[in-house]
Amino acid sequence: MPLGETDKIVTLFAREYGKFNIIAKGARRTTSRLAGATEPLMLLKALLAEGMNLDVLTQCDIKESFPAIRADFGLYLRATYCCELLDRMSIERDPDIETFDLLLSTLYILQRAADSDAVVHSFELKLMGLAGYAPMMDACPRCDQMFDTVTGQDSGIIEAAYSPMRGGALCRECAMATREEVMAISPDAATWMRRLAVEDNARAMAEIVLPQPIADQLNRSLRSHLRLRLERDVKSTAFLDAYRVGAMENLSDPLPPDAR
Amino acid sequence: MLHYARPLARLVAEFEKLPGVGPKSAQRLAFYIMRLSDEEARAFADAILEVKAKIGYCKVCFNFTDQEICDLCRDSRRTDDLICVVAEPRDLIAMDKTGEFKGKYHVLGGVLAPMEGIGPDQLKIRELLARLHAHEVKEVILATNPTVEGDATALYLARLLKDLTPRVTRIAHGVPVGGDLDYADQATLIQAFEGRREL
Ligand SMILES: [Zn+2]
Ligand SMILES: [Zn+2]
Numbered sequence: 001m002p003l004g005e006t007d008k009i010v011t012l013f014a015r016e017y018g019k020f021n022i023i024a025k026g027a028r029r030t031t032s033r034l035a036g037a038t039e040p041l042m043l044l045k046a047l048l049a050e051g052m053n054l055d056v057l058t059q060c061d062i063k064e065s066f067p068a069i070r071a072d073f074g075l076y077l078r079a080t081y082c083c084e085l086l087d088r089m090s091i092e093r094d095p096d097i098e099t100f101d102l103l104l105s106t107l108y109i110l111q112r113a114a115d116s117d118a119v120v121h122s123f124e125l126k127l128m129g130l131a132g133y134a135p136m137m138d139a140c141p142r143c144d145q146m147f148d149t150v151t152g153q154d155s156g157i158i159e160a161a162y163s164p165m166r167g168g169a170l171c172r173e174c175a176m177a178t179r180e181e182v183m184a185i186s187p188d189a190a191t192w193m194r195r196l197a198v199e200d201n202a203r204a205m206a207e208i209v210l211p212q213p214i215a216d217q218l219n220r221s222l223r224s225h226l227r228l229r230l231e232r233d234v235k236s237t238a239f240l241d242a243y244r245v246g247a248m249e250n251l252s253d254p255l256p257p258d259a260r
Numbered sequence: 261m262l263h264y265a266r267p268l269a270r271l272v273a274e275f276e277k278l279p280g281v282g283p284k285s286a287q288r289l290a291f292y293i294m295r296l297s298d299e300e301a302r303a304f305a306d307a308i309l310e311v312k313a314k315i316g317y318c319k320v321c322f323n324f325t326d327q328e329i330c331d332l333c334r335d336s337r338r339t340d341d342l343i344c345v346v347a348e349p350r351d352l353i354a355m356d357k358t359g360e361f362k363g364k365y366h367v368l369g370g371v372l373a374p375m376e377g378i379g380p381d382q383l384k385i386r387e388l389l390a391r392l393h394a395h396e397v398k399e400v401i402l403a404t405n406p407t408v409e410g411d412a413t414a415l416y417l418a419r420l421l422k423d424l425t426p427r428v429t430r431i432a433h434g435v436p437v438g439g440d441l442d443y444a445d446q447a448t449l450i451q452a453f454e455g456r457r458e459l
Contacts (some may be wrong), residue, residue: 003280003282004280005279005280007280038409039408040408040409042406070408070411071413071415072415073412074417076408076412076415077374080374080375081374083375084374086373087375104304148389214297235374235375235376235377236374236375238377239374239379240282240374242379248379248380248416249419249420
């Protein structure tokens with residue numbers, strides 16, 4: 001089917017069918033009922049007709065449009081990042097109900113989260129878990145000693161660094177001995193990482209607030225862990241980072257008039 | 261494509277690169293060109309070359325123009341007190357056809373699209389700030405499309421501009437959510453303009 005100039009190609013992620021592209025005929029016209037429905041961050045009940053190359057979206061109902069996310073630029077960037085990460089990590093037409101439910105609940109929780117970055121990190125950890133890339137946090141991947149996750153820093157083996165290469169936390173001895181790239185991670189940060197990876201109570205998740213040093217450590221180690229496994233950057237990460245440090249607003253230092 | 265003579269195959273391939281043109285239409289267009297007289301064909305080719313050679317961006321508003329500064333920017337009947345911000349030159353044209361707006365424009369060259377790697381630095385946002393610094397503007401009207409990305413761009417700009425101008429408004433969503441301004445009819449656009457609200 002030829003793609004007309006008012007048609008849109010849209011990627012859907014369906015609970016029962018996984019990720020695939022469809023054509024929405026006429027969806028660029030403002031009068032089309034498909035226009036709003038084929039926007040990013042829409043939960044749809046959709047009816048598709050089999051097409052030559054791509055299926056065609058014939059009918060759909062918008063079930064949820066996440067207005068709180070659309071009304072807040074910071075939340076919008078975080079939601080966009082989650083969608084892009086899922087897109088990068090999923091294979092076409094690979095049904096994945098758990099991942100679908102994870103994204104959906106993440107978007108709902110984002111709308112009333114006390115700390116939206118905690119929600120994003122939890123999403124990253126759970127998504128990697130489902131894909132088999134979860135950071136190893138129970139034992140040191142270099143010497144196999146189990147961490148003392150109950151008593152924390154007081155006794156036993158503790159986490160001293162994160163190794164993106166090995167995909168897990170290293171014990172103090174191994175962190176000192178190894179030459180690979182490691183990043184500082186405290187036992188507290190490791191404990192948060194373990195909790196965020198399994199927290200499945202939406203209400204509790206929405207109330208979590210990460211202390212700033214913990215958030216920084218998680219951000220660095222997860223970023224690096226993901227980059228190695230995806231073998232490239234997620235494009236929206238750069239904007240999310242810029243937004244987090246306020247750099248997107250430093251634009252108010254304008255160009256001198258003669259440089260225009 | 262093997263059954264075409266090489267020059268014809270090349271032309272078909274070029275047409276296929278155009279938006280909304282599939283293999284069938286490309287073939288149809290190429291055969292149409294074949295039937296043109298030499299002069300007609302040359303006029304067509306010249307038009308393409310001329311547009312590339314002579315049309316650039318206005319230094320002030322980044323609309324298309326064949327001059328340093330476009331006609332709209334130089335029009336003294338238009339007030340400098342109002343700036344209407346649009347995503348693309350075609351949105352400017354759609355907006356200006358309504359005849360409702362008597363201020364100046366600013367064309368961003370797109371909308372923020374994090375997933376496609378389009379951030380503030382890829383758009384003419386710095387240049388908009390420079391305009392607001394250069395002389396006082398009473399109102400900035402954000403007329404990006406009412407899509408998720410257009411809305412996000414407006415949200416971002418509203419925050420960025422709030423200390424630089426007394427009034428930042430967003431055109432009302434008489435335009436249904438998800439559509440392009442380009443395809444909106446005139447009446448809808450006029451309503452959208454009148455019903456703009458402060459951000
Ligand atoms: Zn070890
Ligand atoms: Zn101009």
